[in-house]
Amino acid sequence: MLSRRHVLQSMSSGFGYLAFAGIASKSDAADRRESAGPLSVRPTHFAPRAKRVLFLCMSGGPSHVDSFDYKPELQRNDGRAMFYPGARTSHGKLMASRWKFRQRGESGLWVSDLFPKIAEQADRLCLLRGMNTNVPAHPQAFLEMHTGTSQFVRPSVGAWTIYGLGTENENLPGFISLNPPSGNGGGQNYGSSFLPAAYQGTPIKIQRGVAKFPNIANPLIDPPTQRRQLDFVQSLNQSHLTAGGDDREVEGVLESYELAFRMQDTVPEVMSIDDETQATQTRYGLDRDETAGFGRQCLMARRFLEAGVRFVEVSHDGWDQHANLTTDHAMHAEAVDQPIAELLNDLDERGLLDDTLVLFGGEFGRTPVVQGVDGRDHNHKGYTMWMAGGGVKSGFSYGQTDEFGQEAIEGKMHTHDLHATILHLLGLDHERLTYSYAGRDFRLTDIHGRVAEAILA
Template sequence: MNLMPESYQAQVRRLLSRRTLLARGATGLGTAALASLAGDRSLSPSLASAAAIPELPHHEPKAKRAIYLFMSGAPSQIDMWDHKPKMSEWFDKDLPDTIRMGQRLTTMTSGQARFPVAPSRYKFAPHGQSGTMVSELLPHTAKHVDDLALIRSMHTEAINHDPAITYICTGDQLPGKASLGSWLSYGLGSENENLPAFLVMTASWTGRKEAQALYNRLWGSGFLPTKYQGVSLRSSGDPVLYLSNPKGVSREVRRQMLDALAAMNQDTSRAIGDPQTQARIEQYEMAFRMQTSVPELADISDEPQHVLDMYGPDVTTPGTFAHCCLMSRRMAERGVRFTQIFHRGWDQHGSLPRDLPNQCRDIDQPCSALIKDLKQRGMFDDTLVVWGGEFGRTIYCQGKLTKDTYGRDHHPKCFSVWLTGAGIKGGTVHGTTDEFSYNIVNDPVHIRDLNATILHLMGIDSDRFTYAFKGLDQRLTGIEGGHVVNPILS
């Protein structure tokens, strides 16, 4: 009797066929890699097709690639995207119990005697033909509202940063699951055999001095083979750690070393059949090719001045959000399947009027420029761009409230994200919240639904996209599953 799940059998067949291919010899691997660098496609096997699952895509994809602009720390939807004009009448009045309804609070405000309402001090205005209300903090992004689908009814169960970020990036509050980018890398592979399918950047910020830590599990592969994890690009030194050869080691010597190492790994693979051994072989080969492809990617000297001006004055400084956005466009051009930029510093528990404008200045013009740039290059219609954080902020003030300063605590009950580009219905506002931006009134969207929608746009049915691990068919959207947010799709 056959007790193995069909999906596990399929994985074994893929691994065995790949092992057979690689077992033809380490020299063959080296020849293929060098042929690729020389531009000889006849000798170079397509790593994109080798990495992708044959059953995918499940349907015709709208997006070939995706760029995720992640605002780590949770931006305040009340001050940026969710206009609540009636709150001006509630300044320093207590949030009604009928609104809070005994909902969970963090330990940072659960001991407060009062929950004074802190209306946004920033002006909102309608923009575009859609008339979408946007804060004065985002004048550049506001010009693109007719390209955006704004979801105001996002929600999550997580109320603290680490589990919340882990949840939205990997589908689970507990570490150990595969990230969204790793799932896409595993399922769809890369369009460029000389670059990873999944690249990550962490941008500097000019808001508060402290920021929540980011862990590599947010772009890790979890239970998937390690070759699908995100590759992090650095803002100083080698763009990728150990990209350069050590002193005294030429490229030819490095090639010989990799061939010898591949031969030893092949012996190990034949002896024990560990899939991770094959992953290591492929990672070493990718690293060798990246010695040529990554420096070319990181060199923006070929960018026209009008493009640099579009992204703003920080674009030539590596590590800034503007530079990361330009790099994400360059990655998209070169076939990188999924790029994720983490911008930290959005955790404004105090001094929000001082820190939030700085954060918005960091990201506003570059976000606008990225959209323009994709359009100018004919890439907007097949590139998905997502902007958002892990949860929202409270309407009530954390600590002392004055007219000039206030802070906001974590709020998982509702927050805002936007999507644009491939398959997105521009000028759409989906979901509404109550007058306090505290509870969702209609059209709730869980973070699982957001991830299901991203996968759908990439041609993947989240319910059918699984990986056998620990006796379960794991999926990004968990056992609960996610629902595609169809009203925001074109």
């Protein structure tokens, strides 16, 4: 007969065994992930609705009450004094939108004349009108939009995506950022932080119509000689890795060198738009100075997505209108409106839109009250982003701000909820996509995040 002491000892040993088994299984899973190659395609947690992401990043904070969030009461109360306790601009007069809102398409979504071409795509859009974030300042909000936090250096959403899914083309980066802003966190917005370096984004600057890609080729050395040099360097790296055990930085170097060598032939071909017809280039607006810059980025983004790049971000800076909003918002909208609309059409015609999640928006919105004569201040409490394709409902509006557009009151989506929803659409459970670092498991959404089930198709 077993004594009570013996039973308790056995039970405590069992608990220890279970804990060890859990740790070991996590370690085995991580080993299997890395042994297959950091960029190899990986199974999802459940059936994905999207295979890739295109983020159209409007840096600076475009005004939701002038574009995608129709507020009739704002129009009727133009000039009325308002007080918003806790807001950056707490006192001010309401300023009606300078653009007329109209119901668009069969869905009847309200979109303003600020974006006439995107308005024609209304039946493809899923408007997220209850967005909100923590801080009404560009650096913090921009970093939070990209990494989930503004307080610590963390991996970007693109890096987490590649970590979770791998990439479909071993000769291209899994994550590309076109024209990323140099401020507001800079490289952190496409960085991998504590994730292996293989998951970080590759920035491509486009200046005066010329793409500036990181120098990966040596024109003075022929490919066979370069291959032999690389093999020698890799052998030294591998010796260091073998002698030192687990060294993720060296593993990142090994993978990045190999990827850079493979990219030398593939990247220039994908980046070149010379084989695109004149009609296609005209559709994207490359024949007009106002649209040529962003149009080139959008066309290049489509080529990267088509070639198997998993996450592509396209940036347009300059939406921070504390003054001259009527003139400057119109200028920036003209630059992106036609290229974005044609990008959606092109993706659909090529059969890519259904499994490509398109996301449009900035780090926050703008206030319904005027700043100065013709400006709006930052508003982080309520603003709009939109999605298209990739398993979300089309011609659909989710969430709502108050009668004037100051604060989200229904269908609220915090940045963490946005990230959780993006990962869910890609077939990834944001609570299970973790990485062990500094003694704890980290995830993109930290301890937060809820999937917006209502927008799923």
